[in-house]
Structures are given as C-alpha cells and as structure tokens.
Amino acid sequence: MAMLVFPDLLKDDSFTEDVKQRARRILHSCGGSSIGSYSNSLGIQCIREDVASYIERRDGIPSDSSDIFLTGGATEAIKYVLHLISTGENGTKRAGIMVPIPQYPLYSATNAELNAYQIDYYLEESNNWALSTQELERALQASKGQCVPRALVVINPGNPTAQVLSRSCMEGIIRFACEHRLVLLADEVYQFNVYQPHVHPWTSFKRVLHEMGQPYADQLELASFMSCSKGFMGECGFRGGYCELVNFDPAVKAQLYKALSARLCPPVIGQAMVSALVNPPTENEPSYALFLRERDQILGDLRMKADLVTRTLNSLPRITCNPIQGAMYAFPRIELPTRAIQAAKEVGQQPDFFYCLQFLEEKGVCVVPGSGFGQAEGTFHFRTTILPTVKQIQYVMEALSDFHMKFLAQYADD
C-alpha cells in the first residue's frame, strides 16, 4: 500500500537538481520508496544523520545519530521526555520539574497532565529576563519536601520573553543542574531566530557544556529540542521536530526509545521537513542563491519588526519592554492605572485580561494576557508576536499606541 509519491515532481523542471537529489535520497530511505510508509519509530536513519551533521557543524563537537530521535514537532519530544522523567521511583513523592515564569504554557500543561510537581522559578525582568542561580536555589529550597526535583527547563531564546541567554548565565545553569543532579531540558527551538547575533550570540547548551569540561561535560544529562515550526521556515503544520540526548544512561535511553515505538513513527513528511531544515543548500548547489535570498529576507524582516516593536512599545508611557533579542515575541510590561485595575475587578477580570480584551474590542487585534504565561505578583504584561508582515506590524503598533493612550486617559489616576 502506501502508494502516494510524487514521481512527476522529480522530473519537473521547476525543481533544481540538488532539491531532487535530496528528495530521492529521502525516498530511497523510505519503505517502498514512499513517504506514505511507516518509518523507523525513531525517524528515518539518514535524517537522524542529517541532524547529527548539523549539530556537529553548529557546535564543532561530535554528535551521534543514535542520540537523536525525530518527533511530530518539538512538542511531542518535550512531552515524551517529561513523561520519562516524571515516571519512576520517587517514593510517595511527585517528580519536581523546574519551569521558568513567564513560560510558554506547554510545560505547565504537561506537568499537570503528568501529575508532576512544578517548581516555578522567576526570570529577572529588570535584568533582561536573565536567569539567576540565586533564584534557582531559592525555588529549589522552597520545593523541599514537596517533591523529588528531577529536571530544569530552560527556554533559550525565550518564549515569551525573547531574551538570548549570556554564556555566563548558561554556565551558572549548568553548574546548578549538575550540583543538584537535574536533567536539563533545553528548549532551543528558536535557535535560528537571533536578531543581534554579534552583540548577543546564541550558543547551544551542548556546546557550553562541552567547553566547560569536566566534571560537567560528562555528567549533565541534557535534552535539546528543535522544530521546523520556527526559524525562517515556520512549517508548523507538518509537525517536524527532533531531540538530541546528551549523557543519558543507555538503559534510560532504551526505555524512552521503547516508549516512542508505541506511537509507530513521526509524520514522514515532517521528518523530510527536518531534513530540509538541517541540510539546506550549500554554496555550490543550484538552489543556494534562492535559499539565501528567502532566508535573509525572512530573518531581515523579523529583525526589523523586532526593532520596530521594541521601540514603539518603549515609546509609550507606562509600557516597558526588554529588547527582542530572539524568538518571535514581545512581552512588554504595562503599569496599569489603579482605576483600570479597579474597573477590571468590578467586571471579574484579571487586569491584564481586561486590557487585552479592550484592545481586541477596540482595534480587532488579539494579544495574549501575561497571566497565561505567569508573571511576578502585581505585574502585568501581554505577549504579542512579530510574525505578521512588516505592514501589518506597523498597523498593529499604530493601533496599540492609539488604544493605549486613550485607555490611559480613560483610567487616569486622579
């Protein structure tokens, strides 16, 4: 069965030879040369090798395809690894998972689903959403007796916070995780979305770990996640992603791989998309120029929009926004007038929800209240994305400015 292939496309002149060659290589690795067949449950072998090669080029250190498994988006990988970590001999206590606040809520949702104990640690807004070891220590201490701490989640570049972590910050995280024997879950899905690479370069946790040497390099268990849904590709509907495991015990890895086999296989076209992500055209190939042009156009636009959004937000009274160094979001803080907070309470709404709803009703623009991501007590935020076109973003910023000024006037404190 599984007869669907597009043989005619491989003869089509609108595709260059390097593209066809890549398609043929993937098809050759598929059962019956068809993307309609089940693949190996960890993913097509040559694509796992593509991922390992990419990681080697990126970090300059070895990567082994047997440490890599492909998934239906990074989400699936994250859920499997959290499940693995939350299960097992914790006595009567739940597994503790340290999660940043604010946080992309996949982690809190999955912890709730797995009945894991979530240990919230707060990112330092006044320090460009950095992650301080003191705060990690405080959060861990506060969880004492409630759980068996097992893992630390870090999202870098941040979602919704858009920071790119500094190397010293990453080193502190690695030392902390090693000392407390925590698995480090590095959500690195925005690794291509870095807008000031010369000022705030992104580095993988694997590389920092490696360069810190012993005892860290051989001790820390690290799982790093990547996706086709972000970057300059944004092909989210295909559900392609991968995870690289570093320093995992072979017996643990075997259990994870056994669990993964029950899902049969990740979507095969999503896997092909992962291959395209990590194995783009190279300098002497016919489609290289087009690839560069498209990639640079998209990333250039994102950079411009990141800048425009940061500047506009910071130009408004009672709004402050850390620079969008990476990812695809802004997470500005709004200092809401007391009377607005009062008005929100009167209608039974969270103040940030109240603000976002009014903006939606007035201008037809939807931004997400900070309470969906978590925020320090008494602070209010919203998340907006920089994904729409430059023109749309310009409109949104004008609409926001207009709405915001009127809102402030309406609820001005006496």
Add this chain to the structure above:
Amino acid sequence: MAMLVFPDLLKDDSFTEDVKQRARRILHSCGGSSIGSYSNSLGIQCIREDVASYIERRDGIPSDSSDIFLTGGATEAIKYVLHLISTGENGTKRAGIMVPIPQYPLYSATNAELNAYQIDYYLEESNNWALSTQELERALQASKGQCVPRALVVINPGNPTAQVLSRSCMEGIIRFACEHRLVLLADEVYQFNVYQPHVHPWTSFKRVLHEMGQPYADQLELASFMSCSKGFMGECGFRGGYCELVNFDPAVKAQLYKALSARLCPPVIGQAMVSALVNPPTENEPSYALFLRERDQILGDLRMKADLVTRTLNSLPRITCNPIQGAMYAFPRIELPTRAIQAAKEVGQQPDFFYCLQFLEEKGVCVVPGSGFGQAEGTFHFRTTILPTVKQIQYVMEALSDFHMKFLAQYADD
C-alpha cells in the same frame, strides 16, 4: 511563514477537477491557505465535518463534528483517551482497563506507560475469536480489589485475530459495559477491511448501540477510532486518524479537548488524508472510475490473499487458523511437538519464538510470535500479514509449508 503550498499542482492537467476542488476546499480552511500552518487543535473544521458526514452515511444516524477530533493516526487518539480515562479520582487504586488477549500491544504498552491496571480478557479461539460476556464477567471479577474498572477495549475487526464480531456479540458487550459503567473504546480502524461482507458484515458499535435503544443508546460512553493507515489506502506515514466520542459528558470532553490543545495540532497533511478517506469521489465525479478501480483492486487482492492464507495454513498438519474475516492478519495456532518445546527451552526461548526464528533463518520470512500479543497458557501462535503482493504471499505460503513440514519431521514426537 508556512509558505509551502503546491499551487502549480492545482493547475496541473494530471489531476481531475473534483480532486482539485477538494484540495482547494481544504486549503481554503487552512490558515493563510497553506497546509504548512497550524490548524485548529482538534483538526480543520471542514474535515471534522467530512468525518461526521461519513459516519452519518455509514450508520444512518446523526453525527456531530463537535464530537470528532483529528489525530496523528488512531494511535494518538487511543493514547489520549486512555490517558483521560486513567487519570482522576480512583482513591489509592489504579484505573482498570479491560483489554483482549490476544491483542495488538499498543494497549498493553499504553497501560504500562500510564500505570493503569490491565484486566486481561481472553478471546475464544474455538469460537472464531468471539468475545463472551461470561469471560468478561470472569475477568472483571478477577480484578476486584486491584483497581477501579473504567474502560473496555474491543478491536473489531480484530488485530491480530481477524474476526468480525457478530451483532449479538456486540450487543452483549454493550450490555456488559453499560451495566458496569465502563467506557467502551472501539478500535474500528479496519472497518474497510472486511472480506466476506455478506456473510459476516461489519457494523459500527455506534450503530448497534443506537439500534439497541434505551437505556443503552443514551448511557454508554463510546469512543470509536479510525485511521488512514489501514483500509485500502494504507497511507500510514502521513499519520492521519480520528476519534468520535458518543455520550461523553461535555465537561469531560472539554478536559480532553484542553489536553489535546497542548499538542498544538495534528499533522495537517494527515488531516487532508483523513478527508480523502471519508470523502472519496462520488458517482458523477471524474475520478470516480479510477477510485473504484484502485479500491476494488486492492480490496479484491486482500480478499484473495486472506483466502489463500487461511486455506494454506489449515492444509498444514498441526496448524489451525480461524478464517480471516477482516483486518490484515492471520493468527494461526501451531501445535508444537513436545520435542520442539523441549529444544526451545534448552536454548532459553519461548517455543513460538523458537519456531518463528527458525522460519526466519531458514526462509528469510519474518512472522511475529504469539507471545507478543498474548495467548492462552500452553497455546502457541504467530501473526503474519496479508499485505505483501499476491505473488509474495504465494511465495511465503510455499516457504512456510516447506519449512513447517521439515520442522515437524525434525522434532517429531517418538
């Protein structure tokens, strides 16, 4: 982002207008008219409606798209529903899930993953793998005190057992599940793979439930699963599937739908494949003739192979095989000679594993030992598939006959 579409294919003359029309309709329902975008987390609305229409045509009773969610293959749906059912207030006891033996091991694997208590019930081999209410009662009684029974899994047509359940058997199951307040999980992924439809017709549990009337029709909570990976399509690599919920409490459904939203969305091309599955060409459309020809060819071949395999197996001494009424497998019983069982023990292997391994080594044909699916104590089986071409199946049957006779001669009891 999410720019990948195949606009040129919609102009291509090699596709008929009805096919293009279907593609346009789906694209129109996608964000940015692209299959590369995330969809609604429960699936694209028009495809959920396609599924509901198909179920209405199939059963002659209403189906509501809000009761349907799309998934990455039926596997994902089954795992989510089992997770939902295994969670919650069971006091200190685990949720009990009744599972057929022999059984496609997704269920045992998922129960292990979720720490659910598996209640094995045995299918009656001597009665064409029927499911007796007495056996269900026995199994449930045996689990008393170990768990809180919550659900009953039935696979129809059977995997690996290939039976199509009779209506009276299904009615007994529905009465039993209602009486014990169990959710019925109906794995109906082989509903198109029915080889003697006039003698042993397949009927959906939903339809039987409806026709039984009160109190069953309004009481039994039923989840039915379907997939693009089986039938005459067999497009397993795309990961398309759906689940229909019947009589689920709206609050429970809301929790399930909330959990599903954390996975973002099912693979969008897999969803399109579901649409193709449930919304095939109709009589006056240009691609109808081709569709009929391909479908009938594939199903005709499967029917022929089902017959060939059943006949060959039953022609061999010490092998008996119930007729392959549906699905894609044969699960013959082998009466192994005492000396073969002895020889297996000497090398530390299960006797059925020993038989299968010898067959693999002698003839290069891989069949799966019955112990992987569960079997009554002291009986031995293997599972083979009828998926290869007619020619290949003929070869396999010849190879098996030859191997089997030599094996019997080699281990003949004195």
